[in-house]
Amino acid sequence: MSYSYFLGCVIPGRLPFLEISARKTFEEIGMKVGDQAKCSCCPDPTGAAQLDHETFLALGARNLCLFEESNSHILSLCSGCTESLKTVKHILDNDDEKKKEINSKLKIIGKNYKGNIKIKHFAEVLYENIEKIKEKVKKPLKDLKVAGHPGCHYLRPSEIINWDDPLNPKTLDELIEAIGADPIEYDMKNDCCGNPVEKTDKEISLSMLESKLKSMKEAGADCIACVCPACYQQFDFNQREINKNKNTDYNFPVFYITELIALALEIDTEELGLNFHRIKVNDVLQKIN
Amino acid sequence: MSENLKRVMVIGGGIAGIQASLDLAERGIVVELIEKNACIGGRMAQLDKTFPTNDCSICILAPKLAECSRHPNITLHTLSEIKNLSGQPGNFNVKIFKKARYVKEDECINCGVCIEKCPMRVDDEFDMKLRKRRAIYIDYVQGVPSIMTIDRENCLFFTKDACRICEKVCEREAIDFDQKDEEFELNVGSIIVAIGYDIFEPTSLVSLGYGRYLNVVTALEFERLTCASGPLGGHLKRPSDKNEPKKLAFINCVGSRDIKNNPYCSSCCCMYTTKEAMIAYEHDNEIETSIFYIDLRAAGKGFREYIQRGENDYAITYIKGKVAKILEDDQKNPLILYEDINTSQVKQLKYDLVVLATTMVPKKDAGELAKILGIKIDDYNFFKANSYHPQKSSKEGIFLCGACREPMDIPTSVIDASGAAAKAAEIVMRG
């Protein structure tokens, strides 16, 4: 079975340029990844999913059904969507009663959840192809100090995500290393970026961001690498906010790991949409050239 | 024939094994005491003081060690391991494998000249790798038997066919590189297993920073740091900069009561962290200690009063709240994040040194020994005790005592040992 993208809401709705490097990278390593029509919100595990459990399961299951009908596994570009979909699958696959209940709702729209497709985060698939990526590196990003930010829903809860070590993750750092860059160690690596709590209290959200930025600065980072559009947003949009309030001068360029991979593999580097990043990436581009 | 079998084997020369051996020997039973290391003494020899009396540990252990070595009914077999068991209760045949010492046991007088001259440096296991020993060594200064041993995996003669300096400087000509490992058989009526415990390595608990932060140590390491015969000569200094720490923190239940690691309670930590805090205070009256706990389990006689004394007289503050996260500032001071459950406040506090009270776990080779002896182990790899008599193993004629059957403190180990000795004696005293 092949894969199709699950794009989520944030990337198509706000950060479409993040799709470019992802599509180009998977093409370059020889994977044909399709697109799936008619997807709805996953639903957002940090938002609407928390309002009603039944609706959460129904919306999630409907999305899974679409891929089942297309006979395609899910390759998700967002950590939040990955968590939602994996959670729905975990619950329905292990609780026959719940599965029956939800299927009775899905029946109304002519769908039926079977549970025969896999859900993978795009970084999972990249990691599985890490040797191929290493082979294709044309310009290793030497001396670039990258602060890897694995984020929360990429790793936890480990019972459901079932991927990297939830408290001591290695896969993102290994991907950074594979393209010749230096994945730095910093104390707050495994901490949350704070994005979800912005819905309730922006100040707390910014406090969490600040403690990450401080730790990255102390460790001498040149830029940040992330695997989730919510984290991307938090880092790219809100460094300015913190500088305004706290008189700091944080200015880390923020990259999706696929953007860094595309730079190292020299895949259409002019067309990656890097000019749409809010924090200008010119310093990094200069350093690696 | 029955005289021959008035003989019991005790496997393990820690406090439990020693107590059992002495009990048996005193009633006229011959004891074969088998010990894997070069010296007997076990974990108790590594401790500085013992609770609740705060007596010097080696001071109360040493007379028992001496007695074991001198008693006409006890034969010490050090550097020895069990290879095979056959037979039945009353008549067991045990095959022992004894590593060569490369030192003549009748000649060595423990003068220490060889140690001074040996050029090799090896991590000292007894001192929890906090300092180096030589390739020729004795486990600890007061070790019994009081004879040197050559560690052939690190000795230049065995690895590179060089050196032999110890041979040159030994006035008693006690070095003998031609010694060979031996195998021999012993015939005994019953067996007591008393191999003791290891401690849980908290490196896997990443959020606590052990192994990354120099000033986060385990409790057993702390014992060696405060012990007069330890690497610091009894003057407590912290690992990163050798400064005297003034603010200590002890964290209980590290790896214990934890489904993801060791689901059981380690039974002694609540008491020994108080003990270690008291020792630190006695070294330096300016030391203030915080002990972080889930529950304070001080159930023994005088134990609750001990804790109270800690709070009243030794500048110890007990904080209810298990610690999950430790960070470090740029002076390598550990920063503890915790909730003080009594006030519901969540704070970060700076300390000079943090001590982790980790779980007592079964020895790594407990499973292997269980297979050789044909006894059962439980889900955690402790030897499985009989439900009706905890000192009985799952096999007739083989008894258990001490921390190898469940975590326990020294007084309980001694009681356990006497119990096992009585049961073991029953078998050989018949007929």
Add this chain to the structure above:
Amino acid sequence: MQMVDFEFRNDLIKENFSLNYCYQCGTCSSSCPVAFITNGEFNPRKIIEQSLLGLKDLLIKDQNPNVWLCCTCHMCVEECPQNVFLTEIFERIKNKIVLLGEPYPKTFKMQAKSIVENGLAIPLSQPIIRRRNQLGLPNIESVNINELTKLLEATNFEKKVNLLEESK
């Protein structure tokens, strides 16, 4: 004076049995970034304590601690020595707050509204669609809103989250 509501507590236990395992050690609070920033005002251990004691009013009406401050980082779940699934239990509490008509942060409601109206948390605006074309990204067919409406009616979503009174 807080009254213990046994039905509320038993309900929560039925929905997530791991609630029973908690022995109030405080590991969750120690590993919670929001608890640290708020000095314990947001306090995962306390929320679980109140759940175990069935203190429905504190959790649902007063929302003290405010369960909506959870950042869903799941560190508490990973560190918990008893495998208590805290974030899931918090979600069940949030479900109850919503179902019982108590106030909850507007941002969540707005997202719910967007999903009801567009099927997406962030609707595709015209400028974004144009940008997509500019960047050479494929046009992907949106969710069939009729189908979605039927599904959301089946789960009674709008009523549960109190969106209907808004549209009146």
